[in-house]
Amino acid sequence: MSPWRRRLLFGIPLALAVAGGEGFYTILRRMQANNYDPHALPSPLIGKRPPAFSLPGVAGMQGFANTDIAAPRQPMLVNWFASWCVPCLQEAPMLAKLAASELAIWGIAYEDDPQALAQFLAQNGNPYQRLAADADGTTAINWGVYGVPETYFIDKTGIVRWRYAGALTDDVVDSVLNPLLTKYA
Amino acid sequence: MKRWLALLVLLPALALAQDMVTRDGVTLTPAQEARAENIGDQLRCLVCQNESIEDSNAKLAGQLRGIIRQQVVQGVPDQDIMNYMVQRYGIFVLLKPPVSPLTWLLYAMPVLALLLGGVAFFAARRGGAAPAPLTEAERARLDELL
Numbered sequence: 250m251s252p253w254r255r256r257l258l259f260g261i262p263l264a265l266a267v268a269g270g271e272g273f274y275t276i277l278r279r280m281q282a283n284n285y286d287p288h289a290l291p292s293p294l295i296g297k298r299p300p301a302f303s304l305p306g307v308a309g310m311q312g313f314a315n316t317d318i319a320a321p322r323q324p325m326l327v328n329w330f331a332s333w334c335v336p337c338l339q340e341a342p343m344l345a346k347l348a349a350s351e352l353a354i355w356g357i358a359y360e361d362d363p364q365a366l367a368q369f370l371a372q373n374g375n376p377y378q379r380l381a382a383d384a385d386g387t388t389a390i391n392w393g394v395y396g397v398p399e400t401y402f403i404d405k406t407g408i409v410r411w412r413y414a415g416a417l418t419d420d421v422v423d424s425v426l427n428p429l430l431t432k433y434a
Numbered sequence: 435m436k437r438w439l440a441l442l443v444l445l446p447a448l449a450l451a452q453d454m455v456t457r458d459g460v461t462l463t464p465a466q467e468a469r470a471e472n473i474g475d476q477l478r479c480l481v482c483q484n485e486s487i488e489d490s491n492a493k494l495a496g497q498l499r500g501i502i503r504q505q506v507v508q509g510v511p512d513q514d515i516m517n518y519m520v521q522r523y524g525i526f527v528l529l530k531p532p533v534s535p536l537t538w539l540l541y542a543m544p545v546l547a548l549l550l551g552g553v554a555f556f557a558a559r560r561g562g563a564a565p566a567p568l569t570e571a572e573r574a575r576l577d578e579l580l
Binding site for chain 1: 480481483494497498501520521522523524526
């Protein structure tokens with residue numbers, strides 16, 4: 250066996266192992282930095298309008314239907330959440346911050362109890378301009394919602410441009426939401 | 435007499451009713467249930483992503499099982515029920531994804547691996563020619579050692 254050959258036989262597996270390790274390390278680091286979620290799914294709603302629905306208001310607020318978000322004047326968010334959901338609680342300060350920046354956020358309470366919901370809003374603030382209740386989760390299934398919180402970015406023409414599953418963080422807002430707001434302003 | 439007649443009429447109905455099964459809020463015949471289970475086995479639960487809808491304890495999976503059964507009872511074809519799910523959750527919901535540009539690499543992987551392995555195998559064999567004959571000095575050293 251020539252020394253060249255021996256070097257290759259040793260070097261190639263070593264290089265593969267190093268490349269694999271590098272790859273896994275990058276995944277782990279990005280998961281830790283919260284900008285990569287291996288469980289995240291692409292939403293089939295991207296590039297489309299939300300399916301037809303009409304949901305009643307809750308906690309003294311006005312509900313809405315798909316026709317109400319068919320052509321918002323500005324890009325907006327539809328935020329699915331529930332008072333029983335822990336990440337939703339963590340997300341509340343971020344939503345409050347976004348609402349204060351005059352971004353329209355409409356909420357849909359997913360399989361929630363109106364009383365618990367009212368208490369949740371009283372404790373954590375209410376960032377929503379409108380708030381609808383999807384009491385039995387049917388509209389959620391039609392949207393392809395698979396957990397709460399989920400946030401949908403809807404552009405001026407009523408097309409869904411982005412779906413984020415999980416609590417919005419500073420990192421996600423800086424790296425994805427803000428560029429989208431600029432792009433679709 | 436009338437009572438007996440009524441019982442005679444009701445008996446087959448009762449027997450039939452006993453055969454019915456109720457799952458996730460829907461009552462259906464065993465054949466329909468088998469069809470629904472077959473569909474649910476091919477769909478991924480989106481909450482616990484390595485389980486099928488049929489196996490999962492997640493609430494969403496239960497709701498989806500109910501929807502599948504309602505549609506089975508209504509006589510919706512299997513493919514349309516699958517499409518209903520794909521339309522909402524994307525092809526990720528299928529435990530066996532279709533061959534598409536997105537999954538091409540996945541399905542081509544066994545063939546690619548075989549080809550790569552074959553190339554490596556033959557490359558290793560080709561180079562396996564007999565080593566160069568020993569020099570005079572090496573032969574002397576070998577004799578000494580043996």
